């Protein structure tokens with residue numbers, strides 16, 4: 526039997542996501558990166574594990590991962606795990622960063638897609 530005391534929280538309308546398919550939302554759980562990946566909603570903690578860029582200002586890449594706007598590290602939005610280390614000047618260190626700072630996955634939060642919006646459950 527569902528707990529009627531738990532009210533879902535509306536996070537963002539799908540039409541407000543823009544081309545990157547992700548945005549920043551302030552919630553009672555802190556600042557989250559909220560978006561759509563492959564048509565499925567997600568919400569993860571907003572700070573990149575590398576140098577703390579705002580992931581909600583990044584984009585959902587063609588592989589469905591959330592890409593950091595600063596050095597393009599990528600995260601699996603289902604698990605929060607870093608799937609690719611930082612690129613550009615940091616690329617030689619990408620594996621090291623992924624295995625150290627990236628080993629601490631982003632926090633993930635339960636969300637649903639309903640009435641054209643993403644809702645935080647619980």
Ligand code: FES
Pocket residue numbers: 573574575576577578593594595596597598610611612
């Ligand atoms: S701050 Fe995110 S990859 Fe560097």
